[in-house]
Structures are given as C-alpha cells and as structure tokens.
Amino acid sequence: MLELIRLDKTYDDGTSFASRAIDDLSLKVDDSQFVCIVGSNGSGKSTLFSLIAGSIMPDSGKIILDGEDITFRKEHERAGYIGRLFQDPMLGTAPDLTVCENLMLAAKQGHWLSIPGKKERQYLRMKLAELDMGLEDRMDTPVRLLSGGQRQALTLIMATINPPKLLLLDEHTAALDPNSADKVLEITKMIVEENHITCLMITHNMTQALKIGDRTLMLDKERSSTTYPKTNAGISG
Amino acid sequence: MLTLIQTAAELGLITSLTVLALFLSYSMLNICDLSTDGCFTLGACTGAVVALSGHPYLSIPAAMAAGILSGLVTSLLQTKMGIDSLLSGIIVNTALFSINIAVMGNSSLLNMNKTPTVFTMMKQLLEDTPLAGKQTLVIALIAVTIVLLFLNLFLNTRLGTALRATGNNMAMVRSSSIDPDRITMIGLCMSSGITALSGCLLAQSQRSVNIDIGSGILTISLASLLIGRIISMRSSLTLRSICAVIGSLIFRLVYTFALRLNMPAYMLKLISSVIVIMAISIPYLKQRYPLYKRMKEGRENAGTDQA
Numbered sequence: 252m253l254e255l256i257r258l259d260k261t262y263d264d265g266t267s268f269a270s271r272a273i274d275d276l277s278l279k280v281d282d283s284q285f286v287c288i289v290g291s292n293g294s295g296k297s298t299l300f301s302l303i304a305g306s307i308m309p310d311s312g313k314i315i316l317d318g319e320d321i322t323f324r325k326e327h328e329r330a331g332y333i334g335r336l337f338q339d340p341m342l343g344t345a346p347d348l349t350v351c352e353n354l355m356l357a358a359k360q361g362h363w364l365s366i367p368g369k370k371e372r373q374y375l376r377m378k379l380a381e382l383d384m385g386l387e388d389r390m391d392t393p394v395r396l397l398s399g400g401q402r403q404a405l406t407l408i409m410a411t412i413n414p415p416k417l418l419l420l421d422e423h424t425a426a427l428d429p430n431s432a433d434k435v436l437e438i439t440k441m442i443v444e445e446n447h448i449t450c451l452m453i454t455h456n457m458t459q460a461l462k463i464g465d466r467t468l469m470l471d472k473e474r475s476s477t478t479y480p481k482t483n484a485g486i487s488g
Numbered sequence: 489m490l491t492l493i494q495t496a497a498e499l500g501l502i503t504s505l506t507v508l509a510l511f512l513s514y515s516m517l518n519i520c521d522l523s524t525d526g527c528f529t530l531g532a533c534t535g536a537v538v539a540l541s542g543h544p545y546l547s548i549p550a551a552m553a554a555g556i557l558s559g560l561v562t563s564l565l566q567t568k569m570g571i572d573s574l575l576s577g578i579i580v581n582t583a584l585f586s587i588n589i590a591v592m593g594n595s596s597l598l599n600m601n602k603t604p605t606v607f608t609m610m611k612q613l614l615e616d617t618p619l620a621g622k623q624t625l626v627i628a629l630i631a632v633t634i635v636l637l638f639l640n641l642f643l644n645t646r647l648g649t650a651l652r653a654t655g656n657n658m659a660m661v662r663s664s665s666i667d668p669d670r671i672t673m674i675g676l677c678m679s680s681g682i683t684a685l686s687g688c689l690l691a692q693s694q695r696s697v698n699i700d701i702g703s704g705i706l707t708i709s710l711a712s713l714l715i716g717r718i719i720s721m722r723s724s725l726t727l728r729s730i731c732a733v734i735g736s737l738i739f740r741l742v743y744t745f746a747l748r749l750n751m752p753a754y755m756l757k758l759i760s761s762v763i764v765i766m767a768i769s770i771p772y773l774k775q776r777y778p779l780y781k782r783m784k785e786g787r788e789n790a791g792t793d794q795a
Contacts, residue, residue, distance in 0.1 A: 330665040343663065345656040352649050357664045363647045409664070 253280040253303070253417055253449060258312035260298055272298040273309070278468075283447040287454055287464030294470040296453045300419045303451075305329045317416060334410030334448075336403070336423035343406030346395035350386060350405060351375060353394055357409035378408055382438060400431030404438060414446035421453050436463075492744055494625065500740035501628035502693060504733040505686035506709040507716070508635050511732045513679035514713065516643065518655035519566075521676060522577030524683055524709070526584030527558045528702030531684025532691035533591040536598045539692060544604045548688060554591075555684020556677045558584060563676040567669035588699055596699040605692040624693045631689060632733055635682055640726050642678075651675050704757045711760040712736035714767030739763075 260273040272295040280286055290296050301307045303314060305326035314322045321329055336343060344353050354375045355367050372390070379387040382404050386397075394402060403423060410418065420439065424432035440463065443450050454460050460467045506528060513521045521527075535551035543550075558580060565576035592598050610623035619626060642648045654661050654671045661668045687705075691697035716735025720728045739760075747753060 325667075327662045327665055327667045330663045335663055342657075342659050345653040345660045347656050348649065348653055353653075353660070355646070356649055356653055356661070356666065359646075359665065361646065364645050366641075366644050367646070 252282055252317060253451075254278070254313075254315040255303070256313040256315065258299075258302060258314070259310045260295075260302060260307065261310055264310065273302065276312075280449055280451065282449055285443060285450045285452070285463060285465045287452050287460035287467045288470060289454060289457060289460050289467060290470030296470055297421060299470070300335065300421050300451070300453065303417070304333055304335050304419060332416040333419065334415040334417070335419040336406055336410060336421060338422040338425045340399040340402040340406065340426060343409065344394045344402055347393055349391050349393055350379070350397070351390040353405065354378070354409055354412065358412045378412055379405075382408065384434075398431070400427050400435060403427060403431075403435050407435065407439060407442065411442050411446065411448065414448055416449060418443065418448045418450045420450065422455065423452075425455070492748070493741065494622075496740040496744040497737060498624045498628055498693065499690075500712075500737040501625070501632050501733070502686060502689045503705065503709060503740070504632055504712065504736035505635055505689070506683050506705055507712045507732045507736045508632075508639060508729065509679040509682035509686070510706075510709050510713050511729055512639065512651075512682070513676060514710070515717075515728070515732075516652050516655050517672065517675040517679075519573050519672070519676065520577070521559075521562065521679060522574055522706065523558060523562045523580040523584065523680070524577075524706040525702045525704065526581040526588065527555050527680050527683045528687035528690075528705045529588045529697075529699065530558055530584055530591070531555050531687030532697045532701045533588045533598070534684070535688030536600055536691050536697040537591055537593070539600060539605050540598065540603050542604075544606050544609055544692075547692070548606065548685065551684045551688035552681040555687075556681040558684070559677040559680025560673065562680070563673040567672050585699070592697070592699075598697050600692065600695045600697075603695075605695070606689075607693055628689065628693075631685065635685075636729055636733065639729055643725055647671075647674070704760065707757065707764055708739070708760040709736070711763035711767070712739045714764060715739055718767065 255276060255278040258273050258276045259271075261269055261271045263269050276295075276299070288296050288299070298307070302309050305321075305324055305328075309322065312322070313320060316332070345356075348356075351372065355371070358371075358375065360371055360374075361367065376387045376390060379390070384401055384404055386401060386405060389397070394405065397405065403426075407423070423439075424435050427435060436459075442448070452460075452464070506524065510521075510524070513519050531551040531554060534554040535547040538547040538550040562576050562580045565571045565579065566573045569576075571579070589596055606627060607623050610627050611621075614620050614623055614626065643652065650661060650664075650666050650671050651674070653664075653666075654668045654675070658668045661671065687702055691701060712735040713732050714735070715738055716731040716733070717728070719734065720731035723731075743756060743759070746755075746759075
C-alpha cells in the first residue's frame, strides 16, 4: 500500500517566485489498484510523481510504501521497487546500447562482473516476445534506431521485468501516434494485471481514465488539499 | 630510418595507454577528465621514486595505485561535492603539480640512468634472443595488450555495460536502480590508473622524469583517440578500442616524419591541438553546411524578388 501523508512542496521557496506545487496532500492507494490522475497543467501531477520517485524531496510530509518510510531514500534506491515511465520515450533507454544491453541492465541478474550468457539472453528474448512487436529479433540493434512506440514498449518491459511494488506512468502514451498509443496502453494493462502491480497513471484523456482506472483522482490548482473518496471510476476533488 | 620508426612506435604504444584511458573516460563515460596531464606525471614520478628506491617491479602497481587515488579524488569532487566535472579535473590537475614535486622529494627532475627499471630487467631477459634491444617495444606491447584485453572484457560485463549507459543516459541508469555516482567513480579510478601506468612506463623508458613530462598529454591523446575514431567509424567496441591504439601509432609516425622534414619539435602541441579542433569541428560543420547553403540561397532569392 502506498501512503502519502501531508506532503508539501514549494518551488523557489522564500523568493518572490515561490510557487506551491503540492499543498498538504494526503493519499492512500491500496495494493494492485490502478489509479488514474487527471488535472490541468501546473496542478502538480508531475511534481507528485517526482516526489514519490525521489527525484525531488518534499518540504514536509511522509511517503510510506508497504509500511516502510521511503521519504528520504535516494532515487536510484527507490527505482528498485518503483518503476517510472515518462512522456518522452527517449528518457527511459540508453540510445547507443543495444535492446539486449538495455534490458539486461534493468533485469539485474547475476554478478556485476559477469558477462550475460545464453540462458539470460533467452530469458530476455522471451520477455520481448511477449510484446508481440518483433523486438525479440532486434536484440542487437542500438535502441536509437527504434521508433518511439517501440522504445516506450521496451521501457515498459524494463520497468516491470522485476515487477515493482509501484508503477508510475507519466502520460507515457502521449507522444505516440494513436495506434502505438493503444498498443502500449494494452501492454501496460496486461503487465499490470498479470503481476498485480499498484499503478498510478497521469493522463489528459478523461474517457481513458474512467475506462482503465479503478479510481480516478483530480488534482486542482486552487484546492489541492482535498480528501479523495475511494469510489470506483468516480471523479473527485 | 628503421630506428626512427621503432622509436615512434615505442612512444606511440606507451602513450596509447593514455589514449585507452581516454577511450574509457571520454568515449564511454562521456567525461573529459582534465586531470589527465597531472595524473600522467603523478604516475611517472611515483614509478620513478619507487624504482630509485630499488623496487623496479613494484614501481608499476605503485604508480597505478597513485593514479587510482587521483581519479578517486576527481570523481568524489564531481559526484559528491557538486563541482562541475571539467572544473574538478582542472582543480585536481593544479593540485597534482605540487604533489608531484613533493613525490619527487622537492625536486622537479629525477634521473634513472643507473637505476634498474622494468626495461633494464627486460633487456637482460631478452639478451641472446632475436628480440635483443627491443625491450621497450616488448614491454609496451605487453602493457597495451593486457589493457586492451582487460577493457574489452570489462566493457561487456554488467558493470561495464552500466558504465557505457551512464555516459549515454544517466536517467536510465538511475531508473534501473543503479547508482550513477558509483559507476562514475569506478570509471574515473580505472582510467586514471591506466593513465598513471602510461606515465610510469614513459618515464622509465626515457630513464628520467621531469615535472613537465605530462604537459599536453591530454590533447595529444585526444588527437590520437579522434584519429582512431575516424578510422573505426561505428564499428564494434573491440575494433574501436584497437583503433584508438592505431590512432596513437599513426599520430607518432606522422609526427616523426614531420620532424624529418625539419619541422621544429616544439610544434607538437600546436599540431595536436589543431587535430583535435579539426576532428571535432569538421563533422559538426559538415552537418551544418547544407543548412547554411539553403539559408544563403534563401537570402539571394529574396533579393531577386524585391528587384
């Protein structure tokens, strides 16, 4: 279970430019719940994700995941149990490394000084085949040669190859064409359901949010300290 | 003539170790380590002092350990203390000037004319074999081969792949739950160790070391690395690392021929700077040229419309 307790975050605090991105926000998300987050630009959706993932630190408040206080854990430590995808498909993969090398780093099997063998390659290949995008035959292709949709699908596999406790999806299909977006979203749903991953997804597509989410939250610039009732597919806030 | 080529090859091979160090830090980790000059001299001084105290074999690990330590300081400055990577290189380089003089016992020059070094040991070993008199070449070749093998094995391990990824997309490394700071530290320690080895071997092969032995080595090695990059163009890692060594050999051979054609020796650093400038800027300008041409055409067409 993810628990956010009275989180506060103000950018450039103490200056005349101070802007309060997150104001006294509390939230509870149950295990394997799929929560969609909607809200206008500047309502603090991405800030919320950055706080949970640890790329920025809250001014006050606590973040608790499965009973453990992770408020001050470093970003790369949290990445072991929190997966995150961004809108930009280029962010999640290393362009000059091959598909196999990218996936191998994310899978983190075996000793640091070992060279991955045939068996591991076979396992990674099998994981790629699940995507049904033909990536399993392009294992030795540098990732920079893949399309945005393929890169995002690869990032998704990388984030979930060791199923995380929590998956953060920051408009991860927004930069893709409609076909690729549907495809990536479909794979997302499949992986999340199969592994019972708790998932938060930012989207601007209200229909999509109501269709996919077990629960939909709305962040609001004016009133960000709201309690959110756990209604199924209901809008609140 | 043949001895000239041999000398060039010896020098090229010994300094190609620094090129391989840059291959690791500059090409793989994407960090331009400006402490390279000082680190090279540190290796030379440490190696010379240990050899002078009667331990020729120990001089090599001692020099490498000193280099690793210097790499550790450079990397700590940039990963843990918020100092920009270029700036931390310059700071360490400046500090190393004092340290190097201190290592040499308050002097800026050491002679090893009658000191047993790894090269004199090898010379005795090679006596009465067909390789007699080629001890410098043999040792340089052995060192380059070991470093090449090591780098190629290392870069394909998980850790090596993580190092390449760190230079490529740090965000991806972090989201794979790997600490990029630690990877940067490991990479810079390794490259500095290899740079120091290069300095140690050069000093012992020349039987002397002075405080200026490493000055400009970064630019010279960068020139060699970029020559190697031009001939290897997008091939495999193994080939690219071998081409870095070949680049160093080409550089020294061409330089030797230029000296034969009465070019003054002091031109070395100007030439290496020009090579680095050309190797980096020509691909950039080539990419810009079509755009520039279109802009120019656009301006000319606009002129005729008005008339």
